[in-house]
Amino acid sequence: MTQPSRPDDVRAAPRPVATTGSAPPPGPPTSGDAPESAKEERPAKGALVPAEVLPVARVLVDNPLPHLDRPFDYLVPEAMAADAVPGCRVRVRFAGKLVSGFLLERAGTSEHEGKLIGLERVISPEAVLTPRIAELCRAVADRYAGTMSDVLRLAVPPRHAKVEAERPQPAPGPETSAKPSEGTSAGPADPEGATAAPATPEGGSGPAETDPGNGADPEEPGLSDDPEGGPTDGPGVSAPVPAGVWGEYANGPSFLAALAEGRAPRAVWTALPGIPPPVPATGGPGAGGAGGPGWAEGVAEAVAAVRRGGRGAVVVVPDGKDVAMLDAALRRVLGEGGHVALTADLGPAERYRRWLKVLRGEVRVAVGTRAAAFAPVSGLGLVVIWDDGDDLHAERLAPYPHAREVLALRAHLTGAAMLIAGHARTAEATQLVATGWARPIGASRETLRRYAPRVRPAGDDADLARDQAARAARLPSVAWAALKQGLLSGPVLVQVPRRGYLPALACQHCRAPARCVQTPAILPAPPPAPPERSRPTLFPPGASRSGTFPATGPASPPASSGSSGSSGSSGSSGVPGRADSPRGDGGPLCGGPLALRSGHAAPYCRWCGRIAGMWRCPACGGDRMRAVVVGARRTAEELGRAFPSVKVRTSGRDGVLATVGPAAALVVATPGAEPVAEGGYAAAVLLDGWAQLGRPDLRAAEETLRRWMNAAALLRPAAELVVLADSSVPAVQALLRWDPVTHAERELAERATLGFPPAVRMATLTGSAAGVREMAADLRLPEGAQVLGPVPLDTPRGEPGEAGERLMIRVPRGAGGALARALKGAMGVRSARKAPDLVRVCMDPIDLI
Secondary structure (H helix, E strand, C coil), rough: CCCCCHHHHHEEEEECCCCCCCCCCCCCCCCCCCCCCCCHHCCCCCCCCCCCCCEEEEEEECCHHHCCCEEEEECCCCCCCCCCCCEEEEEEEEECCCEEEEEEECCCCCCCCCCECCCCCCEECCCCCCCCHHHHHHHHHHHHCCHHHHHHHHCCCCCCCHCCCCCCCCCCHHHHCCCCCCCCCCCCCCCCCCCCCCCCCCCCCCHHHCCHHCCCCCCCCCCCCCCCCCCCCCCCCCCCCCHCCCCHHHHHHHHHHHHHHHCCCEEEEECCCCCCCCCCCCCCCCCCCCCCHHHHHHHHHHHHHHHCCCEEEEEEEHHHHHHHHHHHHHHHHCCCCEEECCCHCCCCCHHHHHHHHHHHCCCCEEEEEEHHHHCCCEEEEEEECCCCHHHHCCCCCCCCCCHHHHHHHHHHCCCCCCEECCCCCHHHHHHHHHHHCEEEECCCCCHHHHHHEEEEEEEEHCCCCCCCHCCCCCCHHHHHHHHHHHHCCCEEEEEEECHHHEEEEECCCCCCEEECCCCCCCCCCCCCCCCCCCCCCCCCCCCCCCCCCCCCCCCCCCCCCCHHHHHCHHHHHHCCCCCCCHHHHHHCCCCCCEECCCCCCCCECCCCCCECCCCCCCCCCCCCEEEEEHHHHHHHHHHHHCCCCCCEEECCCHHHHHHHHCCCCCCCCCCCCCCCECCCCCEEEEHHHHHHHHHCCCHHHHHHHHHHHHCCCCCEEEEEEEEEEECCCHHHHHHHHHHHHHHHHHHHHHHHHHHCCCCCEEEEEEHHHHHHHHHHHHHCCCCCCCEEEEECCCCCCCCCCEEEEEEEEEEEEEHHHHHHHHHHHHHHHHHHHHHCEEEEECCCCCCCC
16 A cells, blocks of 8 residues: 555544544534525535534544554545444545545544545445444554554454345344343444443553553452352342353352353363263263263353343354354354354355344354454453463464453453363463452362373383383383273374374484485576576575585585485476586575375475485485374374274364264374364373474473363363373373463463563564664663564575564563554654565564574
C-alpha cells in the first residue's frame, strides 16, 4: 500500500485514540448542512450531502504501517446514513487509493479543521466488529507492539456475501430460552453483554497496561476451600449444580457453582489422565467404564454451568482433533444447536456462516482453534483454553499473539471467568497461580492413583547393564514385553518424536553427520557472457556461509573426493549441475543434511534435493551410513516385522487418525497426533526421550513432559507405560510421580533466577544487521531494560546478501507495556521514514532460544 507523506494527504483527520463505545450525542450542524430557508445555498448537483445526524465516521483503515495505526475521520453521505453503522465494513479513499476499513463509531463533529472527504461505499451494513471485540483488538495490538489492523485480520473472517444474505434462524435447543443473569446485557449496543472491566493491576488507564501475571484481583471470590460445599459468598442458586467430572477434584463443585451464579472465578485446572467410557457402552474389549474422567466432558460441564446462568462461553483448543472431541462432548451436554465449532477446514462459506450465528446471538458457545479466541459471543461469561503449552496456540502472523494471553486480556476486560486446563502445566500458568490471579484445581493423590498409568523408565546405565541387547537394539526388553502384553487386551501406542523414515544420517565409522558435498545448481549465465567474467556463483566474494560443509583444503579429501566431488556435476545425480565446478575449486557447497525416504531409496539432501548416491565421508573416507534419528515410518516398519500378525497404523503429518477401535493394533504416532482409542490403550512406549529433552530450547523439558503426559493420558488406568529416558532427569521424575505442578514450579523458579520469561518480559528484533542496529539506536527503553546482542542468525544455506541478526530486550514484568510502546514508536518512525530494511518485532516469543 502506498504510504502517504503525511496524514493531510488523504484529507482525513487523525484521531489519537480510537473510541469504540457508544457514539456521543449529535453536535451542532456542520458546514455541509444547509438551512431550509436558504435555498440559494443548496449544494450543487453531484456534491456530497452529509448525513443530518452524526455525519462524521471514524474509520480504521486497513493499513499495516505503524505510524498510521489510528482511526481517521470521514463524512457520511446522506445516502449511506442508514447503512453506515458502527462495526460495518466500508471502502474509503486513502492516499489516493481505495482501501477497506471498519467504521468504529459515528460522531457529530470532528477535530480536523480542514475539509473531510466522504465514504466511498458501505460494503455491508452488517456490524461485524462489536465494541468489545474492537476494544480487545486494540489491547492485543498494544500488548504485542502491533497494529490494530493486523489483529483485525485475525479476529474478523473475510466476508462471504451469499452467506451474509441468508436469513438468520434461531438455533433450537433448551439453552435458547435460558434467562440471562442479573446485570447481563446482550442487546445490540453491546453484544458482549458482560460486566464492566475491573481496574488494571497497576491502576492504569487502559488495557495496554493489563498484565494478568502481575496478580490482578487476587481476592476475587469464586473458589471455596470447602471441597464439599459451594461458594462461600454471592447469591445462592435454586438447585445444586451436578458435579460430574468435577466431583473428582477438591474445588471442582465450588467452581461450577460460581459459574452458575454468574461470578468470574479464574482457575488453572490440572486434569486427571484417562478417557471416559464409551457412550453408549459397546460391550467390546476395553469398554464398559474402564476409562477415567475425560477433559472434554469436564470442559463441557463448565460450559453448561455458565449457560445455566444465561451467559456465553469461548473454548480454544490446539487442533481439529481436539475440536472434534469437545464438539461431541458439548453435543451430549448442550444438545444439538447449542454451540458452533470454528475451524479452518470448514471452508470460507461454512466458517463465516457459523461465525455469523455467534455474532447475531443465535449461538452463545463457540469452540475452535486459536482464531476462536476473538469469537463475538454475546454475554461472555467464561473463556477456556485447553493445553496452553501447545505451540499451535501461538499465532504465526503479526503481531504473533498467543491465545492464552488473548483470552486473559478478554477475561480482564469483560469480567468473565477463565479456565486454563491441561494434563501438564506451563510456567506461564504457574505464574498466574503464584501471583494470585488464578486458583489451582487438582485432584488428591488417592484419586490420582486410581487413574494414572504405571510408568517405567528404561534407558539409564543400570538398565543397559542388566539388558546387554538393549545397547544395540532400539527397544529394550522391558519395552518389547510391555507391547507384547498389551496387545493381548487391546491396542498399544508407540510415540516417536520424529516423522519420516530416517530424517538424519551419519557416517557409520566416525559418526560425523552426513552432509551434502555437492555444489548447488547454478543458474546459467545470460548470453553473451563477458570474456572477463568468471563462472557465476551464488555467493559474492568473501561472503560468510554458516552451516556449509567445512572444507579442509583444495585437495581435501585426497583419495575419495573425486567421485563425491564430481557427483554434483555428473549426470548420476539427475539434477543439472556444472561440469566445470568441481568441489575443490573453492565453489560453495550445499552442506545440507542427508536423509532417507524409504528402505529402498538412496540418500538425498533435505536442502537441495539431490541424490547422494556416491557420498563419502570427508573426515574418514567411509562410504557407509547409520541412522542418527529414526522416524515414525521406519519405526512402524520395524514393529510390523516384529509383530507380523498385528495391524500397524500410523498417525502423523501425512494423515492424523482421530480414533482407533478396541481391537489389538500397533499405533505409531508423532507427538500431538495420537488417536484416541476406544476404552483406552492397553500399553504405551515413548521412544527416543533424549531427542526431545536434548533440544536447544528454553521450553525443552516443559514441552517434553507435556507431550508425554498427553500420550499417557490416553491409557487405561494402571496400564503400563515405558519411557526411554534416564530416570534421573527431572521431567522423567515428574512423569513417574505424575506431578506436573511441582515440575512447573521448579521451572518457574529457575527461569526467575536466570531472568527468562514468564518471570520477565522479552522482545526480539530480527532482520538485517543495518536495520536491527538502526532501530535499536532509536529505541527509548524503559528503566531497567537490558539489551542482549545483537547476534548473527544461522543461515544454513548461506544465501547471498547481508547476514541477519537478532537482538533481545529484557525488562521487568511490570514494564512490559512500556517496552511495547517503545517498540511500536520506533517501528512508526522507521515506517514514516520508509526505511528499506524490514525488522520483525516479536513480544514474548515461544522460540526464544
